Amino acid sequence: MIWFLILILICYAILILSLAFGFTKIxxxxxxxxxxxxxxxxxxxxxxxxxxxxxxxxxxxxxxxxxxxxxxxxxxxxxxxxxxxxxxxxxxxxxxxxxxxxxxxxxxxxxxxxxxxxxxxxxxxxxxxxxxxxxxxxxxxxxxxxxxxxxxxxxxxxxxxxxxxxxxxxxxxxxxxxxxxxxxxxxxxxxxxxxxxxxxxxxxxxxxxxxxxxxxxxxxxxxxxxxxxxxxxxxxxxxxxxxxxxxxxxxxxxxxxTWTDLINQRTRWAAKTSDFSSIKIKLIGLLVLLTNLLVVTSLFAGSIEIIFIPFIIKMIIDLFLFLPTIRFFNHKSSFFKWYVLASLLYPFFSLFIILKSNFFKYKWKNRAFKK
The missing domain is CATH 3.90.550.10 (Spore Coat Polysaccharide Biosynthesis Protein SpsA; Chain A)
Known part of the structure; x- marks a missing residue:
């Protein structure tokens, strides 16, 4: 389990660092x-x-x-x-x-x-x-x-x-x-x-x-x-x-x-991901899914030494892409006040949205849709 967790985090770090490098290349x-x-x-x-x-x-x-x-x-x-x-x-x-x-x-x-x-x-x-x-x-x-x-x-x-x-x-x-x-x-x-x-x-x-x-x-x-x-x-x-x-x-x-509107909006966005034609994009989605899943499961591992380590590592990795992005979009002043709390909630939210988008209906503009 530990080696699988390390492997996933390494792959995730390579992905995020590559994207951060790509951001500066444009x-x-x-x-x-x-x-x-x-x-x-x-x-x-x-x-x-x-x-x-x-x-x-x-x-x-x-x-x-x-x-x-x-x-x-x-x-x-x-x-x-x-x-x-x-x-x-x-x-x-x-x-x-x-x-x-x-x-x-x-x-x-x-x-x-x-x-x-x-x-x-x-x-x-x-x-x-x-x-x-x-x-x-x-x-x-x-x-x-x-x-x-x-x-x-x-x-x-x-x-x-x-x-x-x-x-x-x-x-x-x-x-x-x-x-x-x-x-x-x-x-x-x-x-x-x-x-x-x-x-x-x-x-x-x-x-x-x-x-x-x-x-x-x-x-x-x-x-x-x-x-x-x-x-x-x-x-x-x-x-x-x-x-x-x-x-x-x-x-x-x-x-x-509202949180209800957010869940419906993100469910609508997520509902289309399985229909992407690119295998590479699906693999990226799977890697992000596994990373969030491992962060969530580690929080219930029961060992103080393990509980927050994957979460902290992921939060630090994400900063490599977030920092140039928020700088470009001029969100520096308010971003860090909420970053830790939002980062802690996000893996749970992400997994919930994936589950809902695959098995439940969602509303958009007062209309009901299903994947």
């Missing part, structure tokens, strides 16, 4: 004054987002990008609140903003994939950008994306997403989890093994989306509008998928407000 992109024009179609699905839409719309209105070069397609996925009315009221007060609202055309088990597909059919521009209704887009978002595209000629661009959190345990715990995913995403690109992305800040060519038959083949899975499409682009031409590491391009979103 240079921060500095926007240049590139004259070439790029047109975008920004697609934003929404369902009952009356609380968050005003903030999103305000950030859209403040974008520093020529209005004639971008259209915004907001896709209403059967909202029962006044989301549509909020958008219409906004359009009455803000002029020269190319925003339109369309209804989702449901055709599969995945409402969000249907919403994106519905919008792509009518999108005027070749570059599709997706984000979420509970996000805030930075002023230089599209300018940074345009400059990156012109300089690197990609077919898909993965970009950073941040959390805006309050100083309480629930939100700081979510930040810990989310920053681990963001650091892993960047680190994966840095070691030439990209395997994560986030649909809240993702861009790709419409022509390539259509060539790859969009979400066909995985639209029976409720979530994964980002990762399964990402896998298709990687398989078709890995070198054409790039990461935009730029503070000017960071889209900001919010953590959920």
């Amino acid at each position: 240079d921060e992109f500095k926007s240049e004054n590139i004259i070439e024009r790029t047109t975008f179609s920004v697609i934003i699905p929404f369902r009952n987002e009356a609380e968050d839409l005003p903030t999103l719309l305000k950030s859209i209105s403040e974008l520093k990008y020529p209005k004639e070069l971008v259209e915004f397609i907001l896709v209403d996925d059967d909202s029962s609140d006044d989301s549509v009315e909020i958008i219409e009221t906004f359009l009455e007060t803000v002029f020269n903003t190319n925003i339109r609202v369309i209804a989702n055309n449901r055709a599969s088990n995945s409402p969000k994939k249907d919403a994106i597909s519905t919008a792509i059919k009518i999108a005027k521009n070749n570059w599709i950008v997706t984000t979420d209704a509970d996000c805030i887009v930075p002023k230089k978002w599209l300018k940074s994306l345009k400059n990156f595209i012109q300089k690197n000629n990609p077919k898909m661009v993965v970009a950073p997403v941040n959390y805006k959190v309050k100083n309480n345990f629930l939100e700081q715990f979510q930040l810990l989890d989310f920053m681990s995913m963001q650091g892993t995403t960047i680190g994966g690109f840095g070691i030439d093994f990209p395997f994560l992305c986030n649909g809240a800040n993702l861009a790709y060519k419409k022509e390539e989306f259509l060539k790859l038959n969009g979400f066909e083949g995985n639209n029976n899975i409720a979530s994964g509008d980002d990762i399964f499409l990402f896998e298709k682009f990687i398989k078709a031409d890995k070198k054409s998928v790039k990461y935009l590491k730029s503070k000017e391009a960071i889209v900001t979103t919010y953590p959920v407000k």
